Amino acid sequence: MFELYILLLFMILGAIIAVEIKDLLSSVIAVGAVGLGLSVAFLILKAPDLAITQLAVEILCLIILIRATIRRDIPTLNRRKEVVGSIIVLLFIGGFLFFAYLALKDLPSFGHPIMRVSQNYLAEGLRKTGATNLVASVILDFRAYDTLGEATVLFTAVIGVLAVLRRIGRKKVDEVVKEEDE
Amino acid sequence: MIYLMCFILFSIGIYCILVKKNLIKIIIGIGIAGYAVNLFFILVGYRAQGRAPILAQDQVIQNMVDPLPQALILTNIVIGLAVTVLIVAIAIRIYEKYGTFDITKIRRLRG
Numbered sequence: 001m002f003e004l005y006i007l008l009l010f011m012i013l014g015a016i017i018a019v020e021i022k023d024l025l026s027s028v029i030a031v032g033a034v035g036l037g038l039s040v041a042f043l044i045l046k047a048p049d050l051a052i053t054q055l056a057v058e059i060l061c062l063i064i065l066i067r068a069t070i071r072r073d074i075p076t077l078n079r080r081k082e083v084v085g086s087i088i089v090l091l092f093i094g095g096f097l098f099f100a101y102l103a104l105k106d107l108p109s110f111g112h113p114i115m116r117v118s119q120n121y122l123a124e125g126l127r128k129t130g131a132t133n134l135v136a137s138v139i140l141d142f143r144a145y146d147t148l149g150e151a152t153v154l155f156t157a158v159i160g161v162l163a164v165l166r167r168i169g170r171k172k173v174d175e176v177v178k179e180e181d182e
Numbered sequence: 183m184i185y186l187m188c189f190i191l192f193s194i195g196i197y198c199i200l201v202k203k204n205l206i207k208i209i210i211g212i213g214i215a216g217y218a219v220n221l222f223f224i225l226v227g228y229r230a231q232g233r234a235p236i237l238a239q240d241q242v243i244q245n246m247v248d249p250l251p252q253a254l255i256l257t258n259i260v261i262g263l264a265v266t267v268l269i270v271a272i273a274i275r276i277y278e279k280y281g282t283f284d285i286t287k288i289r290r291l292r293g
Contacts, residue, residue, distance in 0.1 A: 001184070008187045015191055015214045019198040024206050031210045038217050045224050046234045046247045053256055054220075057263045061213070068270045069206055089200045093193045100189045110184055111230030118250040125249075126237055134235040134246070138253035150257045157264035161271040 001110075004044055011037045024069045032062040049135050188225060192218035205273045205283040209266065216262045220255050227251035 011034050018030035035058035042051040108114055115122075121138055131137035139147050195218060198211025227248030235249040273283065280288050 004184065005187070008184065008191070011217075012187065012191055012194065015194045018210055018214070019194060019202070019207070024204070027207065027210060031213055034214060034217060038221060041221060042224060045228050046232050047224055047252045047255075048234055048236075050220075050224065050252055050256055050259070053259050057259050061263060061266055064267055064270050065206070065209070068209075068274055086201050089197055092200075093197055096196075097186070097189060097193060101186060104185050107185070107226065110225065111228060113227050113229055113248045115229075115248050118248045121249060122235070122246055132237040134237065134249040135252045135256065138249050139256060143253060146254070146257050150260055153261050154264050157268045160268050164268075164271045164275050 004041065007037055007041050007044065011041070025066070028062065028065045028069055031065075032058060035061065047135075049133070184225060185222065188218055188222045191221070203285055205276065205285060208285075209269050209273065212269070213262070213266060216258075220258060220262075223251040223255050223258075 014030050014034040014037065018027045018034065021027050021030065035054065039051050039054040039058060042048075042054055121134060121142060125134045125137045125142075126132065129137040129141040131141065192215050195211045195213070195215030198214065199208055202208055202211065227250065229245055229247045232245050232247035233243050235246045235252070237243070276288065277283060282288065
């Protein structure tokens, strides 16, 4: 699993660049590099469905984020940094990592999952659902309500975007002021 | 060890959410934290020298990786996209109204 370490190191570096760079467009592109690295990592971890989905989603995400940042010519924020807040956040993150390290000893070690539930899916997936791709048999048959909930969330998000970005039926600025006077 | 690197990626996202003052940077931090969580689930489900959970006609595969976290994360990736789109729409609307992405200025502008 040597290549996985290199890929994770690449993703961590990309994330640090995305967080610390001044220019917003460069930051968005760096986070796109992190997402594409995640797609390759899924491929190495033997999850081809996830790799395809992550690739498509990442490109869509990049387009939307670039749409949000481009032509805004935002001045880079040159204010002095709040040192105290950063130090407190770093302390918190250090504590989080320490306790995560303690807790990780109780997890099964890497490469040896427990698979108490999915043993059943692996053994009987083909006979019960007729799907050769067992991931598809889980999301569409054994746990189809998850997918129904996912569709509901997607629909709600689309409705929310339409409601937030609509042009028609929005109050003019003057009307809002008038209402507040009354 | 590899779990810990995944947690470091998650902490970078958390740091970005808590420290940065730009709305787009905060959205990017949420995205990075989401990537780390997805990767962690797949790492937990991986089996050493495993094969992808797809049955073949002419051979019996014994060491498949866990399909359950893969199915859950497949749902989660799509939901992450929906959430990102919704946040970006709200950020664009805020920019139309206040003309800035800086959250300290927005707070001062009766936000």
